[in-house]
């Protein structure tokens with residue numbers, strides 16, 4: 420393993436001396452260097468990022484008594500990221516979530532993607548953007564600590580057309596918000612669905628399950644799936660179902676119900692159709708610690724995944740073990756399998772119009 424010496428410290432915002440970004444060596448992947456970026460805001464809270472998969476590694480935020488704890492899944496060393504395949508904190512592309520049978524058609528040309536999830540393609544294929552070393556740049560003269568990651572995806576990598584340039588800027592504000600600004604361009608028509616796959620546990624990552632977390636998702640409908648988790652094309656109203664999180668419910672309250680979609684998904688692993696009517700799209704509250712996570716996005720959907728495939732085989736930061744349902748994800752996105760579902764909002768990216776999008780994870784206490 421490479422040494423962890425601090426190799427650079429950059430202050431940002433000249434009048435805000437306490438905010439800063441430090442850079443450390445973290446590992447090597449295919450001859451490319453992976454760095455760990457620590458961003459400290461004026462409140463003294465810290466997040467950590469790496470340029471492998473443009474990932475969020477750590478988020479240290481206080482509980483209602485001011486006790487700080489890391490609330491997201493990550494690994495202590497680069498080895499974990501190389502071996503781990505559960506997308507901890509990573510940016511997922513070129514198509515986040517599933518594409519049925521790995522097939523898509525653009526202007527009558529059929530493209531075949533690798534199948535890495537039963538009969539389907541999941542999260543960009545075997546070597547999607549989550550497994551790439553992104554270029555990184557610590558931004559200067561910004562109001563808050565910020566890092567830009569860029570990935571130049573060659574034409575036809577993992578079967579997706581287009582030389583694509585994907586960029587995500589992470590900004591860590593003094594209000595404990597992680598702002599993720601995405602910009603993606605292409606030189607020929609292609610499809611795009613990009614998300615961040617952070618897992619959260621507001622007790623602290625590795626401290627029990629998330630079933631007592633109270634969740635609210637401002638979505639009046641969701642997209643039911645088949646047995647391979649591909650949407651059927653239906654937009655089903657949440658009214659009267661265990662998918663109605665328009666008012667707060669704990670994650671665990673209805674997760675064990677004999678409801679077709681909970682059985683197929685082995686719990687919640689579904690795309691919610693966001694109402695997008697208010698600023699905040701989802702709120703999660705941990706009554707034990709008082710920590711609150713708000714998710715704000717301009718995307719039309721969010722995948723609620725309740726860690727149904729976690730099995731304790733992953734050991735993360737500080738030796739913490741990530742057990743069954745010990746983390747949840749709220750992956751802001753376009754709907755799964757949109758390339759094959761003309762009724763869903765379009766995921767076509769053209770050279771004429773860059774994809775611009777923002778999602779915010781905001782932490783607070785109550």
Ligand code: GLA
Pocket residue numbers: 505506516541648688722724728748750
């Ligand atoms: C997404 C998928 C899940 C699962 C996880 C990663 O959330 O929807 O089914 O594959 O990623 O384990």
